Amino acid sequence: xxxxxGKLLLVLAVVLVIAGTGWGVGTLLRSPADEAAARKPPRPSxxxxxxxxxxxxxxxxxxxxxxxGSPYPVSLAGVVGGGETVQRATRAPRRGTLAExxxxxxxxxxxxxxxxxxxxxxxxxxxxxxxxxVAQLQKALRRLGHRVPVSGxxxxxxxxxxxxxxxxxxxxAQRPTLELRQRRDELRRAVRTAQEVLVTERKALDQGKDVxxxxxxxxxxxxxxxxxxxxxxxxxxxDHTTEDDTRLEAAEGAVRAAEEKLLAARQELAQATATPTxxxxxxxxxxxxxxxxxRLLELRVENAxxxxxxxxxxxxxxxxxxxxxxxKRLTELGKNVRVAREAVVTAEQTLRQAxxxxxxxxxxxxxxxxxxxxxxxxxxFSRTYGTTVPPGEVVFLPKLPARLxxxxxxxxxxxxxxxxxxxxxxxxxSGSVDVAESERVRTGLxxxxxxxxxxxxxxxxxxxxxxxxxxxxPVTISPASMRGxxxxxxxxxxxxxxxxATGGDVLAVPAAAVVTAADGKARVQVEIAPDRTxxxxxxxxxxxxxxxxxxxDLRPGDQVVINSA
Numbered sequence: 161x162x163x164x165x166g167k168l169l170l171v172l173a174v175v176l177v178i179a180g181t182g183w184g185v186g187t188l189l190r191s192p193a194d195e196a197a198a199r200k201p202p203r204p205s206x207x208x209x210x211x212x213x214x215x216x217x218x219x220x221x222x223x224x225x226x227x228x229g230s231p232y233p234v235s236l237a238g239v240v241g242g243g244e245t246v247q248r249a250t251r252a253p254r255r256g257t258l259a260e261x262x263x264x265x266x267x268x269x270x271x272x273x274x275x276x277x278x279x280x281x282x283x284x285x286x287x288x289x290x291x292x293x294v295a296q297l298q299k300a301l302r303r304l305g306h307r308v309p310v311s312g313x314x315x316x317x318x319x320x321x322x323x324x325x326x327x328x329x330x331x332x333a334q335r336p337t338l339e340l341r342q343r344r345d346e347l348r349r350a351v352r353t354a355q356e357v358l359v360t361e362r363k364a365l366d367q368g369k370d371v372x373x374x375x376x377x378x379x380x381x382x383x384x385x386x387x388x389x390x391x392x393x394x395x396x397x398x399d400h401t402t403e404d405d406t407r408l409e410a411a412e413g414a415v416r417a418a419e420e421k422l423l424a425a426r427q428e429l430a431q432a433t434a435t436p437t438x439x440x441x442x443x444x445x446x447x448x449x450x451x452x453x454x455r456l457l458e459l460r461v462e463n464a465x466x467x468x469x470x471x472x473x474x475x476x477x478x479x480x481x482x483x484x485x486x487x488k489r490l491t492e493l494g495k496n497v498r499v500a501r502e503a504v505v506t507a508e509q510t511l512r513q514a515x516x517x518x519x520x521x522x523x524x525x526x527x528x529x530x531x532x533x534x535x536x537x538x539x540x541f542s543r544t545y546g547t548t549v550p551p552g553e554v555v556f557l558p559k560l561p562a563r564l565x566x567x568x569x570x571x572x573x574x575x576x577x578x579x580x581x582x583x584x585x586x587x588x589x590s591g592s593v594d595v596a597e598s599e600r601v602r603t604g605l606x607x608x609x610x611x612x613x614x615x616x617x618x619x620x621x622x623x624x625x626x627x628x629x630x631x632x633x634p635v636t637i638s639p640a641s642m643r644g645x646x647x648x649x650x651x652x653x654x655x656x657x658x659x660x661a662t663g664g665d666v667l668a669v670p671a672a673a674v675v676t677a678a679d680g681k682a683r684v685q686v687e688i689a690p691d692r693t694x695x696x697x698x699x700x701x702x703x704x705x706x707x708x709x710x711x712x713d714l715r716p717g718d719q720v721v722i723n724s725a
Contacts (some may be wrong), residue, residue, distance in 0.1 A: 162677050163634055165715040166556075169474070170314025170396050172654070173308040173684050177526060181222075189586045193209065194725050197223040204340055205691070206687055206691065206693070207721065207722045208687050208719035208721055209669070209673065209719070209720060209722050210668055210718065210719055210720075211434070211667055211668070211710075211714050211715065211716055211718040211719075212716060213665045213666065213722060214665055214666070214668055215629050215661065215662055215664060215665050215666070216657070216661065216662045216666060216668055216704040216709055217660075217704055217705075218660040218703065218704035218705075218707075219656040219657060219658055219706035220593060220597050220600060220656070220657045221654065221655070221656055221658055222589075222591040222637070222655040222656075223518070223591055223592075223652065223653075223654060223655075224589040224590055224637065224652070224653055224654075225589065225590055225591070225650065225652055226589055226611075226645060226648050226650065226652075226653055227536045227583075227587045227588065227590055227650060228563060228565055228584060228585070228586070228588070228649060229582055229583060229587065229588035229590075229638070230559070230584035230586075230588075231581055231582075231583050232333070232557065232558065232562070232583070233580050233581050234264070234555055234557070234578065234579055234580045234581065235578045235579060236272065236551070236552040236575060236579060237281040237282050237549055237551040237554075237555075238282065238283075238284065238551030239551065239552050240268060240272060240550055240552035240553050240575075241267070241269075241270040241334065241550060241552075242337040242339075242713060243337065243550075245533055246574065246624055247267050247268065247552070247574060247575040248267065248268060248572065248573070248574055249265060249267055249302050249569050249570065249571050249572065249573055249574075249575050250266045250267065250268060250643055251263075251265055251266035251571060251604070252265060252569060252570050252571040253265045253569070253580040253584060255563075255564050255565065255566070255567070256272050256564055256566065257562070257563055257564075257568070257585070258557070258560065258561060258562045258563070258564055259560060260274065260275055260276055260300060260303060260304065260560045261273060261274070261300070261325070261329075264331065264579070264580065265569075265579060267421050267552065267575050270553060271326075271329065271331050272552065272553055272554070272579075273329075273553060274554075274555050274557055274560065274562075275296070275297065275300035275302065275553070275554060275555070275556055275560075276291055276303075276558075276559065276560040277291050277293075277296040277299075277556035278296075278558055279296050279556060281554045281555055281556050284545075284548055284549065284550055284551050285297065285548060285549040285554075286311070286313075286544040286547065286720075287315075287316075287543065287546040288314060288544060289314040289319060289544075289549070289695070290313050290314070290417055291311070291312060291428065293556075294302055294318070295311070295312040296317055296556060297318070297322075297554070298310045298311070298312070299427075299709065301318070301321045301695055304325065306324060306325060307321070307488050314549075316356055319546065319547045319692055322547065322549060323547060327476060328702045331413065333547045333549075333612070334547065334549065334550055334716075335546075336545060336546065336548075340361075340545065342542060342543065344538075344541060344542070344545060347534070347537055347538040347541055347684055350534040350537070350538075351534045351535055351538055354527065354530045354531035354534045354535075355531055356532075357527045357530065358524065358527040358528055358531050359532075360527075361492070361523045361524040361527045362701075364523075365524050374507065374511040374686060377510075378504070378507035378511055378724060380506050381500065381506075381515075381664065382507075383503040384500050384503065385500035385504050387500075388496040388497040388499075389497055389500075391493050391496070392490070392493040392494060392496070396490065399486065400486065401482075401486075401489075404478075404481075404482040404485060406410075407482070408475070408478050408479065408482065408578050411474050411477075411478040412469070413620045413679075414471040415468065415471040415474075415475050418464065418467040418468035418470070419468055419472040422464035422466075422467070422468050424464055424700065425457065425459055425461040425463075425617060426464075427670070428457050429454055429457040429458055429460070429461050432454045432457050433490075443655065457614075483583065522541055534678050544564050548663060552575075554684075559584065561580060562582040562583065562584060562585075563584065563585050564580055565582060565583045566581045567580045568580055569578060570583065570724070575609060586638065587642055587646060587648075588637065588638050589609060589619065589636065589637040589638075589653055590634070591634075591635055591637070591655060592632035592633060592634050592635060593624075593632060593633055593635050593657075594631060594632060594633075595628065595631050595632065595633055598624065598625075598633040598635070600659045601624055601657055602621070602624065603621050603622060603624055604616070604621060605620070605621045605657050605658060606654050606657075607619040607620060607621055607656060607657045608655065608656045608658070609639060609653050609654075609655050610653060610656070611648060611651065611656070612651060612653070613651065616640065617636045617639050617640065617645075618639070618640040618641075619636065619638055619639045620638055620640070621636070621637055621654065621657055622636050622637065622638040623635070624636075627665070637657070661703050662701070662702055662709060666702075666709045666711075667709065667711065667714055668708065668709055668710070669708060669710055669712050669714075669720050670706060670722055671686075671703060671706055672700065672706075672722045673685075673721060673722050674700060675721040681697055682697070682699065682700050683695045683696060683697050683698065684696050684698055684714070684720045684721070685721040686718050686719065686721075687718075687719040687720075687721060696714060697713075698710040698711060698712035698714065699712065
């Protein structure tokens with residue numbers, strides 16, 4: 161039987177249970193107004209960021225790999241040696257440094273040398289060859305101490321230098337092969353055979369009875385021409401004939417005799433005129449008598465003068481007749497020469513026509529043509545015969561020394577195309593940048609190289625551009641220092657190329673805080689009190705890492721709205 165106290169406790173417990181149940185149900189039950197108020201969104205607030213004063217640096221991120229720079233595939237331009245059909249490597253390329261004149265490999269026991277040059281090897285360099293590749297080879301030989309002119313012609317001096325270069329390295333320069341020597345002997349025999357045939361056919365033509373009278377006639381015509389030319393030459397050298405000389409001497413003697421006669425008559429007349437005839441006088445007077453009679457003497461002088469004029473006229477006639485006779489004689493002799501020449505030409509033409517109509521002449525013409533063709537073939541072959549540089553025995557590389565990075569052929573394998581890849585000795589970062597980003601990158605920009613180990617190196621963009629692959633442009637960055645990088649070759653790195661930077665600390669705000677209004681002016685909203693802002697006009701500058709440089713009525717610490725409510 162329960163006590164009163166127990167009943168009281170039971171009643172209190174029941175009351176508490178009922179009260180708790182009612183309170184719980186009351187909390188779960190809401191009116192529509194309370195439910196709507198509970199679901200109303202909270203009052204929006206502003207998202208802000210502080211204005212900062214700091215230095216901005218704009219970068220483009222490039223993912224790349226550390227590797228040796230300037231990779232260059234090496235291939236042979238042709239056969240090595242005399243021309244074996246199968247080209248097989250007997251000594252494979254080996255990794256290491258390649259200096260000028262080094263042997264990069266051996267093919268069929270023959271060497272493959274490397275020289276510096278921009279013109280690729282593209283042909284066999286044979287005697288007499290000319291071109292930029294020959295001049296390039298001559299310059300390389302000069303750098304290696306061989307005295308050779310840089311003429312661009314593969315002459316005997318260059319051939320001798322090439323032979324010395326091969327011998328110094330334990331090889332022999334490529335001499336003509338057995339096949340080429342046999343070919344030259346065949347061409348020489350062909351020339352000798354053609355000469356023998358021509359001599360035989362000419363002898364048969366010269367001994368032909370059908371043209372013998374014509375040959376005699378031609379010989380006589382040539383002799384007549386020779387005699388006529390000699391006669392004309394003698395006549396031109398002689399002014400007068402013997403008969404003309406006799407007549408001229410007689411005429412000149414007559415002139416001299418007439419001159420002497422005239423002189424004597426003049427002297428007698430002068431003497432008679434100077435001495436008067438004396439007249440006797442009884443008183444012995446000294447008075448002179450009348451002048452002497454000189455008419456006879458004067459007549460003698462006139463006759464002597466007339467005789468001299470006649471003698472001189474006769475001399476002039478003799479001289480004129482001698483000149484006319486000489487001119488007539490030269491004309492006749494010249495005509496004789498012309499006639500003799502015409503006779504020679506006629507005889508030659510007649511003989512030539514006779515020979516052309518002769519079957520033997522046709523054989524002579526054919527033999528002459530065969531000889532000319534054989535000589536031309538021998539001359540053409542001889543121009544390129546001798547010591548040569550096969551196209552596969554020289555490789556020109558743009559720059560030496562170079563580093564042989566990877567061999568593409570092993571000893572015993574056939575040599576087809578590429579034999580190795582060479583690089584420079586410098587380590588570079590090879591990477592790519594998006595086409596859109598590439599427009600902001602240029603050579604000469606500074607860069608920061610970050611390795612996987614956290615090491616940071618300074619660098620410079622040295623090349624940009626090339627074949628675009630999957631929307632990316634190749635870019636090369638050269639580290640400022642190579643120290644410790646060779647062991648990192650082949651590892652990935654991250655490069656940040658600096659495309660712009662402020663000169664010092666500037667005011668910067670998040671790029672999302674800048675809004676360009678309809679008037680084209682940039683503005684930011686600055687929080688001046690809780691949920692209160694004002695617009696501030698700014699001028700923007702460099703953008704970097706999501707921030708932008710601004711100038712305007714702002715101070716460090718001001719809160720700018722990034723996303724207004």
